[in-house]
Amino acid sequence: MSHYALTIHQAQEKLRAREVSAVELSQAVLNRIQDTDQHLHSYLTVCAEEALAQAETADRTLANGATPPPLCGIPIALKDVILAQGVRSTAGSKILEHFVSPYDATVTQRLKEAGAVIIGKVNCDEFAMGSSNENSAFNPCRNPWDTDRVPGGSSGGSASSVAADQTCAALGTDTGGSIRLPAAFCGIVGLKPTYGRVSRFGVVAYASSLDQVGPCTKDVRDCALLLEVIAGHDPRDSTSVNRPTPSYTAHLERGVSGLRIGIPQEYFIEGMQPEVETAVGDAIAHLQVLGAEIVPISLPHTEYAIASYYVIAMAEASSNLARYDGVRYGYRAAEVEDLGALYQTTRAQGFGSEVKRRIALGTYVLSAGYYDAYYVKAQKVRTLIRQDFLDAFKTCDIIATPVAPTTAFRLGEKLADPLTMYLSDIFTIAVNLAGLPGLSVPCGFDQHGLPIGLQLIGRPFDEEALLQAGYAYEQDHDWGARKPPL
């Protein structure tokens, strides 16, 4: 097996056994990027030099005999909304095209402390707003399984780079499904942790009350490993929760015996791609065979999730993106008459159309006279949706659903109609509104050879149950181990 195809845990073993050096591993990954990225555009910035220097440091650590830190010498890619000191961080936007961050995000810092090699910054929808990666201000990223298709969004580059072995693993962010959807479309494992589990400090904000950083990995064990490194309280993020981080890898093999899995009737809808329904149904049946108990449940407010999400997310976005004004950093329109024109022209030229649409909608719903009707109402719906889940968790331990109603669609297919595009997130959005953890695990392929994802949703801070169930399922299937035809 080529070095670049290694999972984190496989690479860990080989590095510690000195069968491969960290420099060789990083070089293999860099070569792989060089060979394949013209077809995929996963990367916006490749940190070749820095990565090799970090790998050399890792080799020295590995050579000195003591137990190395968990990710020592392991290449990890960062979604371009996650900041790394001295590295360009565009957030997929023209307005930050030349922005070099002067500081590390907390997750970046934790990766570095764990010995990881930051291999580069990967593509995403502009400011993480999108479900297809087509909103990237740069070349949109492609799906490795079919380069005419989208990798899903917004963490498209995170998913495609992992699926195409352009990195061992990546971090993405998930605001309404932005890790889970691309993970499903690209056939990898993706986890959105509980809101507050992972620090948001140093992550370019889209919708602050929904954003969460999570792992995109080749298998469930890697996912647990990576989460273990990035999770935990951060005094720099007031919304990060101060409770101990369990060892997610320690009890990974616990199995699903006696686990009650809830199946929400609202998540198996008309118009779903039949292969998706079948694959997800088979996966649930398999978990039952493994000893889980299947419980029908209801999440009655599901149909209001998308509407509520877009009001809240856009409201927060309209405020979060106000700082990109051309005054202190980032793109600045030239030759403007006055301050008003500076703002208008900078933002008109610097932002893409989807971002502008969301800022406009967000500004509208927060305006005097509309605030109660939209924002306050949406927050009430959000409370009901969270309550639906908490009620459901009285009779089940985790919930299983599809990640998306379809497999990856073609580039351009949904661009003209934002509403259709928004529906891609119909099964993932409620999880963000409720602040719950959600895992996407590969569970099959459709007739075109496109991956299908199973979503497992857990109680707040019960990532462990999701990883255990995902791991148990994964042991009996090779979906995730299959490689795209690149």
Next chain:
Amino acid sequence: MPYESVIGLEVHAQLLTESKIFCGCSTRFGASPNQHTCPVCLGLPGVLPVLNKKVVDFALRAALATHCTVAPTSRWARKNYFYPDLPKGYQISMYELPIAEHGYVEVADQGQAKKVRLTRIHMEEDAGKSIHDAEAGASLVDLNRTGVPLLEIVSEPDIRSAAEAGHYLRSLRALLQYIEVCDGNMEEGSLRCDANVSIRPQGSAELCTRTEIKNLNSFRAVEKAIEHEIQRQSEVVETGDRVVQETRLWDADREVTRPMRSKEFAHDYRYFPDPDLLPLVVDQAWVEHVRAELPELPAARRARFIHDYGLPAYDAEVLTARKDVADYFEASVRACPAAPKVVSNWVMDSVLRFVKEEKLDTALKIETWPCSPEHLGMLIGLIQDGTISTTIAKTVYEEMRQTGHPPEEIIEAKGLRQVSDTDTLQAAITEVLTANPDKVEAYRGGKEKLLGFFVGQVMRATQGKANPQMVNTLLRQKLSQ
């Protein structure tokens, strides 16, 4: 028709915390531009605010000192508007749920006390400073002030005149200085004030259309601007027009208010709860902890000064207007417990005049004053026991102020001890009377006013060191012989 004015003030007080409200940067005034900044207060991508707990302590102090009800849960809100000195494009403030509500400030006005009610107190972050005229064709931005904590203190429309607005503001400032949360310097902008002004027919209870006046950066500006605005509104109504609700700027040079251009203020701030900060929960234990550390407040101290030291109300009011002055007074009295009224006279006269001359308006620490209160108390004690006269004491005080030496040392070194020895005084008196036989005759002939002349001559002959009471007595005796 006689009109009554209805005035409410919105005061912004910069808090004296060491660091900013949502990051660790220094709040020190006067640094070079943009020196006290970091990714958080610069509003870089990805940064998050973390609340400085000290700011809450300060807000609670102010809330308790103004008899407010503290909210068990309050909430941060974003106030959205674009301006180059506002890096995030929004200000973190409080909106629907402020930290404190329903308080009052006791306004002392020459013995008369009045309560001005407070609507609310909330915390927020300050914006930076825009500098428009330093460079041609460009505006400069200094973000040192960005994120410095502010309290916004909003009064009910309980104020009825420009003068009363001044009294309220002075009382509030004194209170904030007392509890050591704000230095109260209006010129440097650490205390800022906007006024809401309306008028209504005398005796009416309704609230009429108001205007908001901004740019009031001195007590004088507050009083003048309100006075002018009341006059302007009266004229508008007298001519049959209606007052328009608007924001007006005080032009201190021309002494008029003028409407702000609509571009100078935003219409809709689109407030919403800040998702980056948790609701602020203040439990009773926190409130009680702050209450326990609260110093004695001006009103209570005023009453105590009258009761314990037997001071007139006027003295008590003047001395307690500033915590540092009141502290100074009490420390002086400790060194001279027998004569609090004399100490009061000295503090009000010499000390306060000096403070004013030296513009020590914002100094909150008496340790930095040149003459220690202990020394002043000792000096007054020396007057009381006849060691020196009041006149000599003034000379000694000047010397103390300049050198910081204790009074006895100065008196000894300069030989200023009062002459109370009868023989010495008799000799001086005899000399003076012998030298002025005509005046002695005139005195004895009924011109008793001449006693002052003789006293003066004796004092001069003893370089002012003669005990004036004794000189008086001895002179009378001698002249009546």
